[in-house]
Amino acid sequence: MDIDFGMVIPYLPILFKAAGMTIVITVLSQAIGTVLGFFFALARLSDIAVLRGAVWTYVLIFRGTPMLLHLFYVYYAAPAVGITLEPFTAAIVAMSLSTTAYNCEILRAGLQAVPRGQIEAAQAVGMTWPRILRTIVIPQALRVIIVPYMTNFISHTKGSSLASVITVPELMLTAQMIYSSTYRAIEILTAAGAIYLILTSALTLAQLWLEKWLRYDERGLSSRRRRQLLLAASGNG
Amino acid sequence: MIEVAGLTKRFGENIQALAGIDLTVQPGEVVCLIGPSGSGKSTLLRSINFLDVPTSGVVRVAGKRVGFRDGVGRERRLGGREMAAQRAEIGMVFQLFQLWPHKSALENVILGLVEVRRLSTAEAARIGHELMAKVDLANKMDAFPEHLSGGQRQRVAIARALAMNPKVMLFDEPTSALDPELVGEVLAVMEKVASEGMTMVVATHEMGFARRVADRVVFMDQGRIVEQGTPEEIFGKPRHERLKRFLDRILV
Numbered sequence: 001m002d003i004d005f006g007m008v009i010p011y012l013p014i015l016f017k018a019a020g021m022t023i024v025i026t027v028l029s030q031a032i033g034t035v036l037g038f039f040f041a042l043a044r045l046s047d048i049a050v051l052r053g054a055v056w057t058y059v060l061i062f063r064g065t066p067m068l069l070h071l072f073y074v075y076y077a078a079p080a081v082g083i084t085l086e087p088f089t090a091a092i093v094a095m096s097l098s099t100t101a102y103n104c105e106i107l108r109a110g111l112q113a114v115p116r117g118q119i120e121a122a123q124a125v126g127m128t129w130p131r132i133l134r135t136i137v138i139p140q141a142l143r144v145i146i147v148p149y150m151t152n153f154i155s156h157t158k159g160s161s162l163a164s165v166i167t168v169p170e171l172m173l174t175a176q177m178i179y180s181s182t183y184r185a186i187e188i189l190t191a192a193g194a195i196y197l198i199l200t201s202a203l204t205l206a207q208l209w210l211e212k213w214l215r216y217d218e219r220g221l222s223s224r225r226r227r228q229l230l231l232a233a234s235g236n237g
Numbered sequence: 238m239i240e241v242a243g244l245t246k247r248f249g250e251n252i253q254a255l256a257g258i259d260l261t262v263q264p265g266e267v268v269c270l271i272g273p274s275g276s277g278k279s280t281l282l283r284s285i286n287f288l289d290v291p292t293s294g295v296v297r298v299a300g301k302r303v304g305f306r307d308g309v310g311r312e313r314r315l316g317g318r319e320m321a322a323q324r325a326e327i328g329m330v331f332q333l334f335q336l337w338p339h340k341s342a343l344e345n346v347i348l349g350l351v352e353v354r355r356l357s358t359a360e361a362a363r364i365g366h367e368l369m370a371k372v373d374l375a376n377k378m379d380a381f382p383e384h385l386s387g388g389q390r391q392r393v394a395i396a397r398a399l400a401m402n403p404k405v406m407l408f409d410e411p412t413s414a415l416d417p418e419l420v421g422e423v424l425a426v427m428e429k430v431a432s433e434g435m436t437m438v439v440a441t442h443e444m445g446f447a448r449r450v451a452d453r454v455v456f457m458d459q460g461r462i463v464e465q466g467t468p469e470e471i472f473g474k475p476r477h478e479r480l481k482r483f484l485d486r487i488l489v
Contacts, residue, residue: 118335217338229362
């Protein structure tokens with residue numbers, strides 16, 4: 001059989017639409033997993049032992065079992081206890097549960113990397129904990145977090161292909177459907193692979209840009225910020 | 238201005254950092270704490286603004302009990318907001334500067350004014366400019382801590398503490414992490430602050446500074462105040478054997 005990549009062209013709109021679904025389930029679950037993961041990370045660092053223990057157990061379970069199993073659980077097992085979800089919703093729930101566990105650990109490591117003295121300096125000028133978190137801890141933690149966070153994001157993007165097994169019409173499932181009717185597995189899978197690579201490359205580029213942006217001392221103050229701070233001096237003189 | 242009574246601090250079972258400290262600091266007074274490492278100087282300073290929570294004893298700053306609600310009956314710890322408001326009145330300078338590396342020098346100085354005192358950026362920056370000039374760093378406003386020398390960093394840290402217009406300033410070995418040739422510029426700024434009438438408690442190994450600037454020198458050892466007096470008394474005619482030995486070793 002000849003390999004003919006030209007045959008992919010008529011299927012591109014379908015593949016792109018499927019890629020759109022891949023982006024939606026990945027980004028949505030990653031967003032949920034980031035917010036939840038952040039609060040879980042704070043819980044892991046709290047003084048309340050029960051909270052710490054609960055989150056620790058959560059991470060143990062959801063980082064320690066496959067996301068494929070989470071998807072099956074939410075889609076096939078949950079109906080047995082009366083929870084029936086659409087494939088899309090089930091995918092969001094399962095994928096969020098899974099990535100939350102990873103994000104919790106990544107964010108915790110970042111928050112813990114900020115030296116104690118940095119926080120004490122902020123306490124000493126009279127800042128309250130929420131302000132310290134916002135202005136001192138998070139900005140510094142970002143530098144530590146960015147590489148593992150983006151690594152997990154990329155891994156999660158690829159992992160979203162697992163949602164195909166619960167019939168979410170994302171890129172992998174769509175590719176499978178096309179080649180099972182056209183018998184053009186090489187062409188279609190190559191095209192799907194190329195699309196995945198484009199998506200993950202975009203994240204890689206985003207990571208590079210963020211890393212550069214977070215080197216604050218090399219970047220210096222923005223011209224807007226500098227004007228804002230200097231204006232006061234002229235008003236003074 | 239500062240009253241410390243019966244202050245003790247234990248870390249865990251075995252370490253008694255403070256073993257009963259009584260100390261009163263008058264408004265405008267400059268007190269230097271001297272003593273060997275581990276004698277409790279840092280812990281005493283950190284207890285005054287409650288970064289270390291005392292095991293027992295009472296600390297008052299400007300008449301107000303630190304860390305606890307004043308009043309009769311059971312002791313009640315202050316909430317986060319009240320504790321923060323109290324700390325804003327107590328300036329602190331750390332041995333390792335602890336400037337925030339993601340902020341420029343000026344931003345370091347004004348962050349408290351913006352976040353705690355709720356001044357506008359413009360107002361805060363105006364005060365920040367004055368303070369940066371005062372610590373002789375008017376040309377380093379936009380520099381990030383990474384690009385400053387140790388002495389410059391510590392001067393920014395002093396400006397940051399002064400920005401809050403505190404009632405007292407605590408200095409925790411402010412020159413111990415500096416190259417010897419940078420010590421002088423930091424001490425000069427501290428001397429200037431002292432001359433303006435600031436109440437200061439300074440843990441230091443700089444005996445020259447203590448002699449020149451201190452109204453009173455307090456010698457600590459093993460979590461206790463062993464001897465205190467004017468610089469002339471402490472350096473001129475020390476009474477306790479331990480202080481004599483300490484001075485012999487340090488003033489070679």
